[in-house]
Amino acid sequence: MPELPEVECIVRDLKEYLNGKKFTGVSFAFYNMLQGISPEAFEKEIRGEVIRDIKRKGKYILFFLSNDIILEVHLRMTGRLHYYPGPVDPQKYTGAVFYFESGDELHYQDVRKFGTFRLYAKQMLYKSKPCLLGLDPLAENFTLNSFSEMLKKNPGRMIKSFLLDQKYIAGMGNIYTDETLFRAGINPGRKVGSLSLKEINRLFESLLSTLKEGINCRGTSISDYRDIWGQEGEFQKRLKVYRREGSNCLRCGGAIRRKVVAGRGTYYCPVCQPL
DNA sequence: CTCCGTGCCTGTGAGC
DNA sequence: TGCTCACAGGCACGGA
Numbered sequence: 524m525p526e527l528p529e530v531e532c533i534v535r536d537l538k539e540y541l542n543g544k545k546f547t548g549v550s551f552a553f554y555n556m557l558q559g560i561s562p563e564a565f566e567k568e569i570r571g572e573v574i575r576d577i578k579r580k581g582k583y584i585l586f587f588l589s590n591d592i593i594l595e596v597h598l599r600m601t602g603r604l605h606y607y608p609g610p611v612d613p614q615k616y617t618g619a620v621f622y623f624e625s626g627d628e629l630h631y632q633d634v635r636k637f638g639t640f641r642l643y644a645k646q647m648l649y650k651s652k653p654c655l656l657g658l659d660p661l662a663e664n665f666t667l668n669s670f671s672e673m674l675k676k677n678p679g680r681m682i683k684s685f686l687l688d689q690k691y692i693a694g695m696g697n698i699y700t701d702e703t704l705f706r707a708g709i710n711p712g713r714k715v716g717s718l719s720l721k722e723i724n725r726l727f728e729s730l731l732s733t734l735k736e737g738i739n740c741r742g743t744s745i746s747d748y749r750d751i752w753g754q755e756g757e758f759q760k761r762l763k764v765y766r767r768e769g770s771n772c773l774r775c776g777g778a779i780r781r782k783v784v785a786g787r788g789t790y791y792c793p794v795c796q797p798l
Numbered sequence: 799c800t801c802c803g804t805g806c807c808t809g810t811g812a813g814c
Numbered sequence: 815t816g817c818t819c820a821c822a823g824g825c826a827c828g829g830a
Contacts, residue, residue, distance in 0.1 A: 524822085524824075555806085555807085582824080597824080598824095599806095599823085599825075600807090600822075600823055600824060601807090601808085601809090616808095633807090634807080634808060634809070635806080635807040635808055635823095636806080636807055636808085637823090637825085652825095677799095677800095679800075680799090680800070680801095681800095684800085684801080687824090689824090689825085696824070697822090697823060697824090746809090746810090746822075786801085786802065786803080786823090787822095787823065788822075788823080
């Protein structure tokens with residue numbers, strides 16, 4: 524399940540290989556990802572256009588095309604973008620193949636078909652999903668100060684539910700949220716308003732360092748995630764709580780527990796992250 | 799406002 | 815062995 528670090532790795536790699544390349548077409552094996560557009564209309568919009576830039580906001584990938592159209596891709600849980608330098612047969616779960624003039628191909632694969640494609644005209648971007656998201660933790664405006672201000676507006680919420688809310692912080696998913704809270708020593712069920720200044724500081728530092736470590740490890744491949752070459756990341760080897768129920772806490776030696784918080788399976792150490 | 803359940807999908811793995 | 819079923823979780827939406 525790609526979260527911010529995984530999407531960041533994908534975007535960095537895609538930029539290197541696809542910037543300046545021209546779409547010659549796209550074919551579909553299923554249409555679940557198309558939001559409010561027919562496959563024919565979709566292809567018409569992108570055919571012949573050059574990729575000018577590729578960016579990320581939260582978990583959204585944005586392709587800026589030469590006709591001022593923006594292609595937004597969200598991989599949700601099991602979506603993958605696989606780059607091939609030449610023609611390759613589609614695989615079992617390939618839903619779309621983008622063809623380039625250079626002969627390269629970009630395959631979109633998705634076992635569960637939850638992923639989405641959208642097209643926006645440039646002047647409509649301001650009302651697109653990615654523009655309505657909160658702060659991206661890797662952006663310059665994500666500071667201890669802006670983080671603290673957002674927390675002040677949500678005193679009654681559980682901290683885990685807040686961290687997952689894309690309206691405030693864009694890019695956190697279940698894995699990096701649990702890992703961040705463990706590293707900060709904060710119980711996922713704590714109310715935002717109960718956090719001390721010291722804890723807020725620790726949470727801010729843990730959030731950034733956990734995401735950056737995830738990026739440096741090229742993501743978490745606990746189940747589905749692969750990079751654009753099909754390679755696994757390494758961060759699953761460094762997980763301290765996620766999916767480690769019953770295993771020993773690497774800090775205190777006690778048992779890692781699982782409970783449902785904010786509707787998600789949540790892993791934590793009851794000793795290192797007291798209520 | 800905040801939480802919770804449901805739907806979208808299909809593979810995995812536990813238990814019988 | 816083969817079946818059922820809970821579970822995985824990002825996001826939208828409706829209801830409490």
